[in-house]
Amino acid sequence: xxxxxxxxxxxxxxxxxxxxxxxxxxxxxxxxxxxxxxxxxxxxxxxxxxxxxxxxxxxxxxxxxxxxxxxxxxxxxxxxxxxxxxxxxxxxxxxxxxxxxxxxxxxxxxxxxxxxxxxxxxxxxxxxxxxxxxxxxxxxxxxxxxxxxxxxxxxxxxxxxxxxxxxxxxxxxxxxxxxxxxxxxxxxxxxxxxxxxxxxxxxxxxxxxxxxxxxxxxxxxxxxxxxxxxxxxxxxxxxxxxxxxxxxxxxxxxxxxxxxxxxxxxxxx
Ligand SMILES: [Zn+2]
Numbered sequence: 655x656x657x658x659x660x661x662x663x664x665x666x667x668x669x670x671x672x673x674x675x676x677x678x679x680x681x682x683x684x685x686x687x688x689x690x691x692x693x694x695x696x697x698x699x700x701x702x703x704x705x706x707x708x709x710x711x712x713x714x715x716x717x718x719x720x721x722x723x724x725x726x727x728x729x730x731x732x733x734x735x736x737x738x739x740x741x742x743x744x745x746x747x748x749x750x751x752x753x754x755x756x757x758x759x760x761x762x763x764x765x766x767x768x769x770x771x772x773x774x775x776x777x778x779x780x781x782x783x784x785x786x787x788x789x790x791x792x793x794x795x796x797x798x799x800x801x802x803x804x805x806x807x808x809x810x811x812x813x814x815x816x817x818x819x820x821x822x823x824x825x826x827x828x829x830x831x832x833x834x835x836x837x838x839x840x841x842x843x844x845x846x847x848x849x850x851x852x853x854x855x856x857x858x859x860x861x862x863x864x865x866x867x868x869x870x871x872x873x874x875x876x877x878x879x880x881x882x883x884x885x886x887x888x889x890x891x892x893x894x895x896x897x898x899x900x901x902x903x904x905x906x907x908x909x910x911x912x913x914x915x916x917x918x919x920x921x922x923x
Pocket of ligand 1: 899903918920921922
């Protein structure tokens with residue numbers, strides 16, 4: 655599943671690859687995604703200028719001169735960057751394509767159909783965006799912010815940091831890794847987390863995400879050579895899916911919020 659670093663990598667790749675910033679047309683190939691693709695999108699975006707492409711949480715946002723396109727990759731979404739000449743070769747799971755003035759095409763493919771695309775005039779009021787917490791790499795996400803969110807809460811710290819309304823983009827693997835680095839058990843109740851632990855945890859979350867973005871950036875040199883595959887880069891993990899901790903003890907795996915949560919009974923308290 656694409657996580658924040660993969661989405662960041664895709665956004666960077668699109669920005670690098672895009673030459674024309676005007677949309678010639680938008681074609682719906684198969685509207686069945688998590689939400690049906692609105693039949694209004696082709697006329698809303700036709701001949702519109704792309705002013706900016708950026709990420710918010712795990713959403714890819716195209717700022718147009720009349721509104722915003724909001725793309726989510728779901729579980730298996732892939733954006734391919736192709737020449738017009740290849741456009742007729744439709745894949746079984748292609749859902750839409752954005753044709754640019756220079757005849758380059760961004761094509762969206764999604765095997766499991768959990769992705770989505772929306773157009774909106776005001777991004778901040780959009781139902782997928784309005785309740786999102788701050789970006790994990792922003793200054794706003796700091797120890798005082800996290801401590802404030804932890805206060806009087808009975809929920810496990812891992813569930814809190816994975817809650818998109820608290821902070822966006824901390825997926826399961828990153829949550830496990832950051833908690834391990836901070837020596838905090840994933841099931842520790844938020845109300846018992848100290849300010850010092852919040853500080854360690856915030857630093858660890860930023861560290862694992864930055865490291866992953868960096869490795870994505872180096873793996874992915876040219877979007878076109880990728881054959882459409884986003885940066886699902888493998889990295890060395892310290893605790894997630896590991897058998898033995900570096901202290902020599904067997905790694906535990908418990909379910910929290912239905913997700914596998916790996917931790918070390920000795921190193922994490
Ligand atoms: Zn250990």
